[in-house]
Amino acid sequence: MAGVTNAPFRLVARECGAGPLTSEEIDARALLQGSARTLALARSLPEERPIAMQLLGADPDVLAEAARRLEAEGADAIDLNMGCPVAKIVAKGQGAALMRDPLGAALLFRAVRKAVTVPFTIKIRGGWDDRTVNAAEIARIAEAEGVDAVTVHPRTRSQQFTGRAPWEIIAEVVDAVRVPVIGNGDVRSRADARAMREATGCAAVMIGRGALGAPWIFSDSTEPRVTRDRRRPSIIRRHCDLIEALIPAGHALVQLKKHLAWYSSGLPFAARLRQDLFAAADTTQVREIFWSGWSDAGASA
Ligand SMILES: Cc1cc2nc3c(=O)[nH]c(=O)nc-3n(C[C@H](O)[C@H](O)[C@H](O)COP(=O)(O)O)c2cc1C
Secondary structure (H helix, E strand, O other): OOOOOOHHHHHHHHHHOOOOEEEEEEEHHHHHOOOHHHHHHOOOOHHHOOEEEEEEOOOHHHHHHHHHHHHHOOOOEEEEEEOOOOHHHHOOOOHHHHHHOHHHHHHHHHHHHHHOOOOEEEEEEOEOOOOOEOHHHHHHHHHHOOOOEEEEEOOOOOOOOOOOOOHHHHHHHHHHOOOOEEEEOOOOOHHHHHHHHHHHOOOEEEOOHHHOOOHHHHOOOOOOHHHHHHHHHHHHHHHHHHHHHHOOHHHHHHHHHHHHHHHHOOOOOHHHHHHHHHHOOOHHHHHHHHHHHHHHOOOOO
């Protein structure tokens, strides 16, 4: 997730038990142009492997060259973003806009497939809008072009992130192709993940917002609840330490505020606590505010 699933978050997710990880979306053209910000997005640590690097773009040659570079730098898989609904992205024909042009998508698949030897996967939406739900068609084309797996976030671009994620579209894609299908959308717990697998037959589940402020969603569900709850403060501390160690100072403060605000959800007075977090001047102050809110809530810090 852009602005969220950077190295500190990915490491914490992995330490909690997450399987394969994916980078934030990486603009293929900006990568080739050497943009410092984009190069930073494309960096990962050995402990994060296996990790897929996700590309955003619409030009077959640019995407192929960017994929080649990412593979050379150690990506374990290349994922193509065909789901981003953001207006300025789709205006460039990227992200979810790729769903509107199946023929063009086939050319992209072919170009990237030829460029890399690591697994090549795509992440699609249900379609552009409710009149053009074509996830199964795109998945079939992708399979024919040698794509190794398909992740489906079944909302259409018009739905953005609102309304229920229609899991039945994931099931349609599962029926349409033989390659593994990874289901995504509205999974907030292990029980949801199980329910999605049962309802759709998907091979794996990708979790997005359900992991925000709750990376323990990836942990072993057989662990007793008290033990799990007791580990939470140390997971949060570890996340904060990683943010401060791995992210440049100015940006680290923003990241700490954002993630600690997510960790605050469910605490009493969370709204007030969030206001205080966002008003804090430095990382020490943010951490102090959070932990005093945490102990006020009676949680064992
Ligand atoms: C802040 C934010 C950033 C996101 N960035 C990306 C991204 O870079 N690439 C991507 O494939 N999906 C991105 N997504 C979509 C999520 O991966 C996921 O498909 C969507 O949130 C639905 O799944 P969920 O209900 O588990 O969150 C983003 C979502 C959010 C909320």
